[in-house]
Amino acid sequence: MRGLPPAAWAYVSGVVALAAVAIATTPLADLDPQTLAVLAALFLICDSAPAKLNVERARVSLSYAASLASVVLLGPDGAALVGVTAIVTGQRIFAPVKRLFNGAQFALSGYAAGMVFGALGGDRYRPGQAEWVEHVIGPFLGALVAFVTVNLLLMAGILLISRQAAWQELLRESGELVFGCLGYGMFGLLIAGLWDAVGPFAAVLVLLPLFIARWALAQTHAQQQAHTATLAALCQAVETKDYYTRGHSERVSRGSVMIAQEIGMRADRVAAIRYAGMLHDVGKLGVPTKVLQKTGPLTEEEFAAIQLHPMRGLEIVREIGFLDEALAGIMHHHERMNGRGYPMGLAGDEIPEFARVISVADAFDSMTSTRSYRAARTKEEAIEELRRGAGDHFDPVMVEAFLRALEREGWEPPQPVVLPDDDVVETTQQDHDDPSVPIRIAKA
Amino acid sequence: MSTSAQAGPSRRHGWQRFDSGPLAVVAVAGTLVVVAVATVTAGGLVQPQVAVIFGVLVAIGELFRMVMSGNREVAPIASAGALGYALLTTVGPERAGHPALQVVAVAAAGMFVGSLPHVAVGRSPRLDAMARRLLTIAVVALVFRPLASLKLEWEVLLCLMAVTLVASCFLEVCIAALIRAEAVRARFGIALRDEMNAKMALCAAVGATAMLIVVSTSVMGRAALLVFTAPILVTQFAFRRYAGIRATYLQTVRALSRVTEVGGYVEAGHSHRVSRLAVAMGRELGMAEEELLELEYAALMHDIGQLSLGDPIPGGATVLASPNEQRRIAELGAEVIKETGVLDRVAYIVRRQSDPYRATPAGAGTPDGNGAAVPSPQPPPPLASRIIKAANAYDDLVGESSDRDRGAAVLERLRLDSAVEYDPTVVEALARVVGRRRHG
Structure with missing residues (x-):
């Protein structure tokens, strides 16, 4: 948080000041100290062990449940006090500003939720009260929505102002978060309802399912990471044979994701295209090395072998339980808009969307990489070439999307290739991905 | 018959x-x-x-x-x-x-x-x-x-x-x-x-x-x-x-282990047959599920190191390659798997798959001067590696063939090599698994 812009400082101070006012006006004497202590402890325990999600930066904090329970049991002031304990969270946050802001935003969320709960006529359970749940469910849902909204908005604010994220990203990420937040928030009502019957034991009873949910989330995250890492490593293994194409899969994957996000694909489709981009050339392994390394023009048969590689790739990855779309993307990434591509000769909209995306990223990376027969082209030259091919070879929509994303996020071209000194180096002499240097085919 | x-x-x-x-x-x-x-x-x-x-x-x-x-x-x-x-x-x-x-x-x-x-x-x-x-x-x-x-x-x-x-x-x-x-x-x-x-x-x-x-x-x-x-x-x-x-993960490893087949490095279906055989043997030897999963991954990827070789070994049968070459393939494969950052134990299993069961007795105390020139005493290969070694050898030599005599002959050969090259208990487990398949 060192390079925080002045606007962000102002924002943080504002949020903290508001929270301070909310807490300073709290009549402490009205709050039951035992309830407050137990709920604050529950909040801290949950908040110190957040579950990582696939969404970067975000975590599902199960502390939501404690906050919402305090909304019902203690009202806005108590909820604000419970939220403020986030300052001493056990998470590994080192910057004091962050801790302060975190506590302040939880306090404000709790306070807002408490106000909404009260305004809608919600009340805590009184022993012997019949139909309490029916009576309180409406106000509680209102409070829950208020809590989640204020929480996400305050977080989004700091991320936007300190330029750590663009609002499209935030919108996408919060879409994924809201579902979990609302679901776990319901536990708050359970804690509140059980409080009078079993007391603090309610917190313990609720904690177990909460932590198992957290465990499952964390496991999912770990497995997903492992999956991606394994895929990347295996793709790298496929590439090792050729010094010039190392890292190609990884970069095509990144480029495809950039395009996919730019044209506003859903998150699960973006995840699928990430894998599809990585695996798009896996079938190249089925092309005999001597064809890839041939210097002169290729014979018809040899070119046919190259044209087959998307099919071989499909053959390998078909068993993976992917979205079908990813498979289509791998199979058709060499089709052209004018119908002259391979393997099927599809044209225009017949080409699956994934394939049109991958094709652009694929060509761009190939052109900006060094090849044995030419030096790497500059970004500008490659962009020029993409523009020239738009409509005929590439989908203009994808090209434009890619250029926009390129402008915003930049592109790290591969390092110049340094060949090892021994003479057994094998390199491809023609690149089937390179649109600017078409493969030469000998006329029979 | x-x-x-x-x-x-x-x-x-x-x-x-x-x-x-x-x-x-x-x-x-x-x-x-x-x-x-x-x-x-x-x-x-x-x-x-x-x-x-x-x-x-x-x-x-x-x-x-x-x-x-x-x-x-x-x-x-x-x-x-x-x-x-x-x-x-x-x-x-x-x-x-x-x-x-x-x-x-x-x-x-x-x-x-x-x-x-x-x-x-x-x-x-x-x-x-x-x-x-x-x-x-x-x-x-x-x-x-x-x-x-x-x-x-x-x-x-x-x-x-x-x-x-x-x-x-x-x-x-x-x-x-x-x-x-x-x-x-x-x-x-x-x-x-x-x-x-x-x-x-x-x-x-x-x-x-x-x-x-x-x-x-x-x-x-x-x-x-x-x-x-x-x-x-x-x-x-x-x-x-x-x-x-979790399911997708296994599918991915399964599918990608086929790149060696598509690349012509090994016979079609080799990785899958070895992994099935290895898992059956592991179960026979009482391995727990977690270990079996690692064994399965390692068996599926045991030939992945061949990708780094310039030319495929003729016929893809590593058992026929020289010990040095086998070791090199194992090392290269382990390197690839290590890259994942999450499968370190699997990488270790793959690394040790080519080592003989009883390496020239490591450490001191052996008068056998030539053979004991191992620079650093290694622990014996883990059970999973021994299983893969035997399963791989069996499949390299038998392949898809269901000829009973051929299978028996190969088992006999592995038995002869056991105690030095192969772990006798592992070979016996292999024999039981193969025998059951035949009668099953």
Whole structure:
């Protein structure tokens, strides 16, 4: 948080000041100290062990449940006090500003939720009260929505102002978060309802399912990471044979994701295209090395072998339980808009969307990489070439999307290739991905 | 003679799943359901509204049942709902007076209804898994219903519930282990340990949720169940994602292990045959499920190092390559796998796959000057590596052929090499697995 812009400082101070006012006006004497202590402890325990999600930066904090329970049991002031304990969270946050802001935003969320709960006529359970749940469910849902909204908005604010994220990203990420937040928030009502019957034991009873949910989330995250890492490593293994194409899969994957996000694909489709981009050339392994390394023009048969590689790739990855779309993307990434591509000769909209995306990223990376027969082209030259091919070879929509994303996020071209000194180096002499240097085919 | 060998391993699954154990479980559960339904029809439902709500909860749970690692079918929401019904003491101020058999009948009805959509889309229900779940619920109901009618203190009741739930968890794990031991031919003790490892978290979650259902229903009345469904569904969703990604992971490794085949480095189907053989041998030797999974990954990827070779080894059979070359392939493969950053143990298994079982006795004390020129004394290769070494050699030499004499000859050759090259116990396990396939 060192390079925080002045606007962000102002924002943080504002949020903290508001929270301070909310807490300073709290009549402490009205709050039951035992309830407050137990709920604050529950909040801290949950908040110190957040579950990582696939969404970067975000975590599902199960502390939501404690906050919402305090909304019902203690009202806005108590909820604000419970939220403020986030300052001493056990998470590994080192910057004091962050801790302060975190506590302040939880306090404000709790306070807002408490106000909404009260305004809608919600009340805590009184022993012997019949139909309490029916009576309180409406106000509680209102409070829950208020809590989640204020929480996400305050977080989004700091991320936007300190330029750590663009609002499209935030919108996408919060879409994924809201579902979990609302679901776990319901536990708050359970804690509140059980409080009078079993007391603090309610917190313990609720904690177990909460932590198992957290465990499952964390496991999912770990497995997903492992999956991606394994895929990347295996793709790298496929590439090792050729010094010039190392890292190609990884970069095509990144480029495809950039395009996919730019044209506003859903998150699960973006995840699928990430894998599809990585695996798009896996079938190249089925092309005999001597064809890839041939210097002169290729014979018809040899070119046919190259044209087959998307099919071989499909053959390998078909068993993976992917979205079908990813498979289509791998199979058709060499089709052209004018119908002259391979393997099927599809044209225009017949080409699956994934394939049109991958094709652009694929060509761009190939052109900006060094090849044995030419030096790497500059970004500008490659962009020029993409523009020239738009409509005929590439989908203009994808090209434009890619250029926009390129402008915003930049592109790290591969390092110049340094060949090892021994003479057994094998390199491809023609690149089937390179649109600017078409493969030469000998006329029979 | 060799025609009997055609039966192959794949055909074994269908009927052997219904060995005596599972059949008994299904029969007991079926009888119980018939008795319960008959009793309830004769006597009528006690508190029908509550029964319907819990029945719906069970049906929803069955609808969202899922398959966890190791092909285990679970339905956590259904189990938690039914257990909650079995443990129910009061609904709001009202006393819950339903008998144990009504619990069984309601759970069975819910399971039936929840299974209908699955059947409609062509997924046949797994009777043994459903019977197991139902039996667990029935036992809890039979034990706890009489207790629930006594007027006990809250604390005592909660303790009793916890004890009953832990016992029921153990019972379920035992039944599951029994079924699994027969299905995958593992020893009961090992199956039990695997089952415990796989189910512990889920059992705890289901038990705690069931208790929470009981407590909140008695405090807040029926509406508490509605409040419940939201977080439960979110949790279930998390579990499903977890199960899904685990399955995808294995599929990915399985699929990508074929790159060596497509690249012409090894014979078609080699990696899969080696991995099947290796897993069967590992089971025979009593490996736990976690180790088996690592063994499977390692076996699938054991030839991945060949990708880094310039030219494929003729025929792809590493067993015919020189020891140095074999070691190089193993090293290269381990490097690739290490890159993942998460499969270090698998990488180690692959690295050691080419090492002889008894390396020239490492360390000092051997007068054998030439052979003992090993610079650093290495620990003996892990069991998984020894298994892969033997399985790989067998498949390289036999391949897809189902010729009995050839298989026997290869086994004989491996036996001759054992004690130095191959681990004798591993070779014997291989012989048993191969022999069973032939007669199976």
